[in-house]
Amino acid sequence: MTHSVTRATLEQExxxxxxxxxxAGPMAAIKAKERNRDLRVLLIDKANVKRSGxxxxxxxxxxxxxxxxxxxxxxxxxxxxxxNDGIVNQxxxxxxxxxxFETIEQLxxxxxxxxxxxTGDYAVKKVHHMGAYVLPMPEGHxxxxxxxxxxxxxxxxxxxxxxxxxxxxxxxxxVNGVMGFDCRTADFHVIKAKAVILxxxxxxxxxxxxSGYLMGTYENPTNAGDGYAMAYHxxxxxxxxxCFQINPLIKDYNGPACAYVTGPLGGYTANNKGERFIECDYxxxxxxxxxxxxxxxxxxxxxxxxxxxxxxxxxxxxxxxxSNERPSRGQFHANRGTDYRTQMVxxxxxxxxxxxxxSASGVWVNExxxxxxxxxxxxxxxxxxxxxxxxxxxxxxxFAGNNAADFVAGREFSAVDAAQVETEKQRVYAPLDREHGLxxxxxxxxxxxxxxxxxxxxxxxxxxxxGLQRFSDIQRDLDQIKAHNAHELMRAxxxxxxxxxxxxxxxxxxxRAESRWGLYHYRVxxxxxxxxxxxxxxxxxxxxxxxxxxxxxAVEPYIIPLDAEEMQAYDRLRVGAxxx
Amino acid sequence: xxxxxxxxxxxxxxxxxxxxxxxxxxxxxxxxxAPVTVDEDLCIAHKGCxxxxxxxxxxxxxxxxxxxxxxxxxxxxxYCMPCEKDCxxxxxxxxxxxxxx
Numbered sequence: 098m099t100h101s102v103t104r105a106t107l108e109q110e111x112x113x114x115x116x117x118x119x120x121a122g123p124m125a126a127i128k129a130k131e132r133n134r135d136l137r138v139l140l141i142d143k144a145n146v147k148r149s150g151x152x153x154x155x156x157x158x159x160x161x162x163x164x165x166x167x168x169x170x171x172x173x174x175x176x177x178x179x180x181n182d183g184i185v186n187q188x189x190x191x192x193x194x195x196x197x198f199e200t201i202e203q204l205x206x207x208x209x210x211x212x213x214x215x216t217g218d219y220a221v222k223k224v225h226h227m228g229a230y231v232l233p234m235p236e237g238h239x240x241x242x243x244x245x246x247x248x249x250x251x252x253x254x255x256x257x258x259x260x261x262x263x264x265x266x267x268x269x270x271x272v273n274g275v276m277g278f279d280c281r282t283a284d285f286h287v288i289k290a291k292a293v294i295l296x297x298x299x300x301x302x303x304x305x306x307x308s309g310y311l312m313g314t315y316e317n318p319t320n321a322g323d324g325y326a327m328a329y330h331x332x333x334x335x336x337x338x339x340c341f342q343i344n345p346l347i348k349d350y351n352g353p354a355c356a357y358v359t360g361p362l363g364g365y366t367a368n369n370k371g372e373r374f375i376e377c378d379y380x381x382x383x384x385x386x387x388x389x390x391x392x393x394x395x396x397x398x399x400x401x402x403x404x405x406x407x408x409x410x411x412x413x414x415x416x417x418x419x420s421n422e423r424p425s426r427g428q429f430h431a432n433r434g435t436d437y438r439t440q441m442v443x444x445x446x447x448x449x450x451x452x453x454x455x456s457a458s459g460v461w462v463n464e465x466x467x468x469x470x471x472x473x474x475x476x477x478x479x480x481x482x483x484x485x486x487x488x489x490x491x492x493x494x495x496f497a498g499n500n501a502a503d504f505v506a507g508r509e510f511s512a513v514d515a516a517q518v519e520t521e522k523q524r525v526y527a528p529l530d531r532e533h534g535l536x537x538x539x540x541x542x543x544x545x546x547x548x549x550x551x552x553x554x555x556x557x558x559x560x561x562x563x564g565l566q567r568f569s570d571i572q573r574d575l576d577q578i579k580a581h582n583a584h585e586l587m588r589a590x591x592x593x594x595x596x597x598x599x600x601x602x603x604x605x606x607x608x609r610a611e612s613r614w615g616l617y618h619y620r621v622x623x624x625x626x627x628x629x630x631x632x633x634x635x636x637x638x639x640x641x642x643x644x645x646x647x648x649x650x651a652v653e654p655y656i657i658p659l660d661a662e663e664m665q666a667y668d669r670l671r672v673g674a675x676x677x
Numbered sequence: 678x679x680x681x682x683x684x685x686x687x688x689x690x691x692x693x694x695x696x697x698x699x700x701x702x703x704x705x706x707x708x709x710x711a712p713v714t715v716d717e718d719l720c721i722a723h724k725g726c727x728x729x730x731x732x733x734x735x736x737x738x739x740x741x742x743x744x745x746x747x748x749x750x751x752x753x754x755x756y757c758m759p760c761e762k763d764c765x766x767x768x769x770x771x772x773x774x775x776x777x778x
Contacts, residue, residue, distance in 0.1 A: 588753075
């Protein structure tokens with residue numbers, strides 16, 4: 098089969114276009130319609146909104162719920178400030194923290210089931226180093242169904258299987274549309290908009306998983322970094338990209354183990370002796386540093402230890418882990434004869450990626466989900482609000498929807514620049530029009546292998562410089578890619594986005610000449626954290642000459658002050674660090 | 678004399694051809710074991726069902742026009758399971774891709 102390629106050019110217009118129908122996107126579209134039901138709102142997905150994004154198979158819990166009686170927004174803002182080595186815009190984190198309970202109540206009313214205790218109160222667990230923020234959702238597999246019902250109720254228009262590639266900009270520099278193509282027919286779409294919300298998820302296909310299987314990534318591989326590349330080419334600023342996402346995962350399977358589920362039930366990360374070596378399993382750069390150290394030491398590799406738990410507890414863990422988020426975990430363990438009751442589960446380190454949902458690397462946004470480009474909003478894993486996770490995606494999706502609705506009120510459509518459309522159409526169709534050429538999968542494999550070879554921490558200056566040269570060679574290879582059909586065309590265009598992300602990852606990492614965020618940005622030739630020169634955000638953007646440029650931005654004044662003792666809490670994650 | 682002697686190893690100067698024409702690009706297709714398989718007796722795609730095709734995040738499944746049954750067209754599987762979970766007749770099976778198994 099393959100669908101027949103028609104290559105029509107289709108033009109449409111909507112008040113607001115939301116790109117990405119995973120987590121933040123649906124919430125943004127629904128809230129924009131709730132703000133003003135007369136708005137025409139289009140939600141675009143590269144896959145199908147019913148089963149797209151990071152939570153396509155649901156989620157087993159909230160990692161960062163700030164629930165009255167269990168924690169406070171002030172306490173949470175402190176915790177994330179510390180976990181992120183002080184480099185945060187506290188206003189953005191605090192805005193999330195103060196709204197997160199309202200988001201939970203909204204999801205609860207829509208039918209998402211959270212764990213409650215016998216009194217009907219939310220059953221919050223402690224996983225973080227300092228506060229208690231984890232709220233289990235043992236029946237979280239239905240969350241996409243719940244969202245889809247609400248999208249229909251709110252009368253949001255939906256277009257599936259559309260690969261967005263570039264944003265359009267008008268004379269005043271505001272975003273005024275989106276271009277992309279259908280991954281089955283290769284029809285080219287030009288969609289005029291008064292505002293665009295980018296919710297395209299993480300850049301999850303940056304590094305190559307150690308299995309060598311291209312799509313065996315931690316992130317849903319649909320999330321190739323499209324949002325990062327589109328924002329970059331539209332001139333938006335990206336923040337702290339050198340703070341990579343690296344996660345501790347089940348080796349080879351490359352999915353979470355998952356410590357947030359098992360931790361509160363007594364499971365923990367252990368070395369080959371079955372001993373605990375970190376005090377806290379919450380994912381942070383410092384935690385990953387200790388994980389990496391143990392993995393490479395004589396005590397390695399690292400395991401998830403559950404074999405000391407009671408049968409009933411293990412059954413409960415299996416029930417949750419084998420039906421939510423990555424349900425094929427059960428099959429993976431069964432194939433290898435791994436039983437939680439008798440064996441520890443071997444763990445490894447994920448490939449690198451960008452993801453502000455877990456670390457801090459994203460498109461810069463303020464506490465209103467506005468990017469630095471007029472008319473462009475962003476939310477979810479790709480928007481730079483550190484450690485935002487799923488609940489942060491919903492909350493910033495909400496902000497983006499509300500604020501974009503207000504922005505477009507009374508605003509007219511501006512004229513689309515035909516030259517931008519023509520240039521992009523030529524770029525997109527080139528791999529189809531070429532008679533012969535390189536297969537997209539091979540170019541992608543080589544590119545992502547270079548990403549591992551040259552960018553995977555510990556980072557080495559000279560290696561990253563060589564990497565930049567290799568990525569520029571791949572830019573030339575892009576002009577040699579041949580796509581035989583619309584599906585391959587999608588992969589070909591994704592390679593160009595991954596390449597853009599690889600170059601951004603290298604340049605951002607080279608710019609910050611210090612080490613910070615544990616393993617995420619450990620530079621072997623600048624091993625110390627250097628607050629006097631680098632206590633700042635590092636932003637990256639396409640400058641007036643079309644060059645990738647990096648620059649410093651001061652950290653915004655804290656609204657929740659911290660004392661020096663508190664700031665060091667995450668530096669002492671290794672068991673026994675206090676005694677030492 | 679062997680048969681080889683009659684075949685010149687290199688073209689003589691007067692036989693020089695357009696080198697572009699001489700080396701035609703050629704593609705070799707990699708073999709791969711499809712992680713997603715379909716029980717064609719259970720599959721009801723011939724009745725118009727496209728659930729598995731619709732829900733695959735990577736757009737890897739398709740309907741075979743000859744058999745009118747679903748099949749995996751591209752080896753880019755995330756072993757994420759919507760195709761198996763959402764199939765109304767239990768016709769779809771997801772295995773972990775061999776490289777990770």
